[in-house]
Amino acid sequence: MAADVVIVGAGIVGAACARALARAGARVTVLDRGSAAAATSAHGEGNLLVSDKGPGPELELAQVSLRRWVALAQELADELGPRFPSIEHEAKGGLVVVTSADGLAGLRRFAAAQRACGVEAVEVSADGARRLEPDLAPGVLGGVHYPQDAQVQPVAAAEALLASARRAGADVRTGAEVTGPLLGADGELAGVVTSRGEVPAGAVVVAAGPWSAEVAERLGARVPVRPRRGMVLVTTPMPQRIRHKVYDGDYFAATQSAGEELQTSAVIESTRGGTVLIGSSREQVGFDDRLRTEVLAQMARRAVAVFPFLARTNVMRSYLGFRPYMPDHLPVIGPDPAHPGLWFATGHEGAGVGLAPATGDLLAAQLLGLETPVDPRPYAVDRPSLAELRPVLTPTEEARP
Template identity: 35%
Template sequence: MIGGGVIGCLSALNLLERGCAVRLIEKRRTGQEASWAGGGIVSPLYPWRYSDPVSALAEWSQGYYPKLGVALAQATGIDPEISPCGLLWLDHAEQAEALRWAGLQNKPLRAVDSAFIYQQVPQLAPGFSQALWQPQLANVRNPRLMDALRARLLQHPAFSLLEDQAVTGLLMDSGKVCGVRTGSEQYNADAVVLAAGAWSGEWLAELGLGLPVKPVKGQMLLYRTAPGWLPSMVLFDGRYAIPRRDGHVLFGSTLEHAGFDKRTTAEALSSLKASAIALLPALADLQPVAQWAGLRPGSPEGVPYIGPVPGYDGLWLNTGHYRNGLVLAPASCRLLADLMSGAPAIIDPRPYAPAGRVQLAV
């Protein structure tokens, strides 16, 4: 397994539960890239905008997350804090479209008026007249999720972890991928899974394959408030506030095409603070306690690549989830394990297949 984010770790866990032995190789430390940096809303930000393949993964994952949280907490003592606090989409121009989608998908999304809005979240700035509301929509505290996944993996006798080691190449035998190389070390394997997030496109380019996965930077702010100060998640004009159980509030995020530059910027700080105060005026009296950036694995329409790489027998992909890696991870990783083990697939795997979507580089 190449890559130690939520996709790599949860793929490894699924394969271990199928009886496989798994070695995970991460060039830095497990779970410290996009999986740590994201907000953790267990839904695409605007679910009605997405294609059926993304919606299918999201639907399955949303149903599975509560069980995953309980299982990880019981096994490791680390609670991922999956909190079903609900989400308000404020004064959204696509309300009619969203409600049509909710009706077709049987989602508990409904329109609410200003009285409901301010009863649910009294801290909001005045002037909001309508909203979409989905109760019980959850967020996961992703740094704790990654800590729990790492701890759970290390409990398995058939698992080994190599951190601070970069995979530098594939081992090939008679046209089949049979392992990886890290510097002077070689590790044999029956199959290799590439789950390197924003770095996956660069990695496959070295094999002469074109995978349209590019880094897209997102910057976030963190505020510290009293527990319960923000009762629900709120989203307005592309930006959102997410409450954590201990009173921390995340605010994000930017969408920047800046290559692999993860530096935070004063411009983003100013923009995010202005949006945060416009939405929740009491934050004007507080200074953010942290600012950070992560790199999303941008891909066309956000549809991930899950399955075998054509022309490289033994090489598999699970990557390209764009803004929805945490949202789609449970279903994506279960689907990968189904495909690799020959089990019946939880959903139709064809929309995610790399075949026909990964091309020879020109």
């Protein structure tokens, strides 16, 4: 008989896990203290990227996920029908540009390493970059074009995955906050206690994004996920002039930095509605949700340095969200050896949308004893890079509700 599984978190990662498990025959309950896809998933751009990932486990997971998204877009459309909103999967491609000779040399080395791993990374000259994006600043010396980069509408995608999971038998409950563990007769984890009652389960998956550390501690465990705040500017609609996801060469360094200080880079793209999304920022300030105008101004200046015409464009709003940051920049996907029955699918930082399908498939395969799509060891909660950051709770701490 298939295991009962509770998934804590109804964002896009939790939704992907729910769909993969339910379609494999597990009885799944998804819990969220708020609304589905209303937190981190609702405050991102829906990026599906390989361009910002160097050789290693994250790139491998992204490559698997990118292929899965292509299939998923069609699967979900066929399954849910034309009345369900499109997930807006678009293989728009990415373009990384640089304005210095040193930057160009570094980008060439980075792209060469990616190509050795199977990434399509096409070096372009200054003229080649302008053929792709005619409105680029005069100072752009060249760049690398990534045809595989794509995008989805993240809320629509999460809702579609949840709808598909429901069709496979999953139960999605919103407004249900996990307050503690449900323990069996021998003290083993046997489900969760929520603000709406007990939910028995043979396995509990924490997929609560930047709130995963809080949920884990309530269940007597620890995972070193921290919130990393990011902000986005949204322009008024205009005729589409930006054809790809375009960012400057500092973006990769910002994603991989462990610094707590503010970091910004230019990330610019158009939406189907005609607006332009401008990012990005990264800073570790806990769950402080106050907008900082100096951060928005810095992002705007960097965007104008790439596309000067944006200086004459009006901004109609801005928003912020929190990414689930891991100190070693890899998500945690798999069981907690110190707490039987407890599993994690979290810590993707800004790549959760892109990595969600492969994360769901990997989590489901491990939990159900199936063949995994990638080697699970780099994403293990007890991997060496996390050993000093994840002390096991003391018995006294474990007993706290």
